[in-house]
Amino acid sequence: MRQDSGIGVLDKAVGVLHAIADSPCGLAELCDRTGLPRATAHRLAAGLEVHRLLSRDPEGRWRLGPALSELASHVNDPLIAAGAAVLPRLREITGESVQLYRREGTSRICIAALEPPAGLRDTVPVGTRLPMTAGSGAKVLVAFADPATQQAVLSSAKFSDRTLAEVRRRGWAQSAAEREPGVASVSAPVRDAKGAVIAAISVSGPIDRMGRRPGSRWAADLLAASEALTRRL
Structure with a gap:
């Protein structure tokens, strides 16, 4: 809001x-x-x-x-600066689109994104505002949000409170054809020096390539990237 x-x-x-x-x-x-x-x-x-x-x-x-x-080029944002150092390697490893999302109220905003050089892509331009009711990035940001935000989102979300508990337990989220038909994604939280979740890092692409359970393939690499971001912050 x-x-x-x-x-x-x-x-x-x-x-x-x-x-x-x-x-x-x-x-x-x-x-x-x-x-x-x-x-x-x-x-x-x-x-x-x-x-x-x-x-x-x-x-x-x-x-x-x-x-x-x-x-925007004059804004000194440590998270965007850290993303510029970490996202290219994650794109290279996965061969898929990668994004950083920051929560604003009950929406999430793409603050950094890189696309693969070829093939089908899940294009999310920087500055895109998305609802937090669907998608792995939304699940991560809602799972670690304050209770009031969680309740406001869950009333119309495509996932449940039980799903959020699972995200908190394993440390990442995945989705398939949830935000957009034919698109799968996996996301992990990015934390600041105090351990608070300040963003979500995501890998997304066509279900045909990523599968319906993309976390089994990319969660470990995604968690390594999220830890690298936290270290840089």
Whole structure:
């Protein structure tokens, strides 16, 4: 859940950015996603486009703009820096897509991602916001979240409290065709120096390659990568 700053136009503009981060969209869909009147949504999106925070794709739909990446390059985020050192090796070992997710309220955000050089991929662009109701990364983040967050997610999740207990016991989670048809994934928690879970590291790809129980194949390598991230933090 996003914070309300009390500055109406700023909150609405940020809402537009988050709505478009889910996927490119035109004006009508932007109004549906944000609940804003047509004129307001257009004015805000056009203003964000002027500042290059939004841009247009070939179909004329708004998408996130280059200024966001330029600003992000100046952010000193130790987790992203650690990911830049660890994720390439994990991709090399598995030959699959790898991601880092950070929890924000009852959503998870992809903060780093690498794709394999060839073959079918599970593409999750950096900045993508996903619900925490499905997928191995969601299970990891919910399993180690506070009780209030767990209860808020479990009411509509594709997994149960018993599943979360199993994730905590063995230290990793897996899923097959849970978040998206045909996609399997396995994830592990990333901890800070005090042992608190601050992120989830994931490997994902087509079920045809990863199988319906990807943890049996990649859990050990994933846990080694999560430990390497923690050491770097």
